[in-house]
């Protein structure tokens with residue numbers, strides 16, 4: 562990726578390229594990265610939609626593989642100029658064991674870093690998460706904070722623990738010498754709650770509302786702000802960060818960036834209603850219908866049932882003590898660090914993001930997508 566070789570075509574690898582965010586990153590690279598020569602899409606489960614991309618001008622290589630298998634990762638990374646590592650096990654519902662979450666998110670990330678070092682790949686963008694910071698176990702609010710805001714990050718849940726460890730590995734790897742003698746340049750992007758086309762939890766809330774005759778019932782006070790960011794803007798931020806890592810290595814290397822855009826600050830439920838409302842659902846209650854202690858009790862009951870039933874069946878409802886704490890703790894970001902460091906501006910306005918999401922919810926809610 563030398564300056565003298567501006568016209569050089571680059572090989573990109575996207576791990577987790579068939580996931581919710583990964584698919585948007587893949588499509589964004591194809592649309593917006595002029596130097597793209599080959600795009601490798603690495604995932605445990607390859608999506609059928611990849612086939613249609615193979616007919617375009619850029620070579621698209623689908624690689625079925627597992628990030629926990631070091632040799633599979635090394636084979637995929639070999640010869641790539643840039644790696645966008647977005648593969649991860651996103652589980653805050655107790656579907657997977659803590660060991661599996663650690664294996665995929667931490668060991669998987671270690672394998673990606675080691676593959677870069679061994680094969681001489683110099684640029685690595687990691688998809689981290691807001692949860693690396695919080696909300697913490699004490700329920701402290703993080704109100705429109707930025708990357709430098711002091712906050713007591715205390716993790717107990719396996720998912721945020723794994724993301725925090727993996728992010729640290731990525732940042733500490735910045736500057737390591739890769740095969741060929743050049744330094745590895747890394748950065749981590751921290752999305753808040755991502756929404757948009759492909760967001761399965763949004764679709765599940767929509768279907769639940771339809772089952773309840775068009776009603777959803779407020780559980781969380783409207784005053785609790787929950788950070789959200791549109792998937793197209795998160796994808797764009799990844800593409801830009803990957804592109805600029807070489808030119809601005811000294812500034813960006815080893816840095817973290819929250820993902821942000823013009824999405825409004827609202828509670829988790831009020832934000833969802835921005836899309837579910839136009840799809841015909843109504844949120845009942847200006848205040849939570851149940852006292853908070855009842856929710857705490859129900860969440861604890863769900864956790865107990867999950868534990869008791871585990872030998873027989875997987876019981877993993879949306880409500881548990883961790884998800885309740887997440888939804889009930891203010892956590893929003895306000896920053897311009899990505900703009901200052903690598904010229905990021907959201908590609909999609911709030912109006913665009915909203916319209917695109919509504920259209921997707923309408924289509925997905927009524928089909929078996």
Ligand SMILES: NC(=O)c1ccc[n+]([C@@H]2O[C@H](COP(=O)([O-])OP(=O)(O)OC[C@H]3O[C@@H](n4cnc5c(N)ncnc54)[C@H](O)[C@@H]3O)[C@@H](O)[C@H]2O)c1
Nearest residue numbers: 577579580581582604605627628647648649690752754755
């Ligand atoms: N969804 C959000 O709100 C959100 C917010 C912040 C950060 N993130 C992070 O963004 C990334 C993508 O999340 P997402 O919401 O698109 O999740 P997702 O589950 O839709 O996508 C993850 C992808 O990784 C793949 N994957 C999982 N385990 C793998 C393995 N062992 N080997 C290879 N591929 C594997 C999955 O098959 C899937 O395609 C994750 O790293 C997640 O931690 C997501």
Ligand SMILES: CC(C)CCC[C@@H](C)[C@H]1CC[C@H]2[C@@H]3[C@H](O)C=C4C[C@@H](O)CC[C@]4(C)[C@H]3CC[C@]12C
Nearest residue numbers: 651653690692753754780829879884885887888
């Ligand atoms: C009405 C509530 C009690 C219902 C519970 C909502 C719960 C399922 C929601 C609330 C907050 C959501 C998380 C949040 O948007 C941010 C992330 C970060 C990311 O790294 C993974 C996804 C996750 C955890 C969202 C999952 C769903 C949550 C917990």
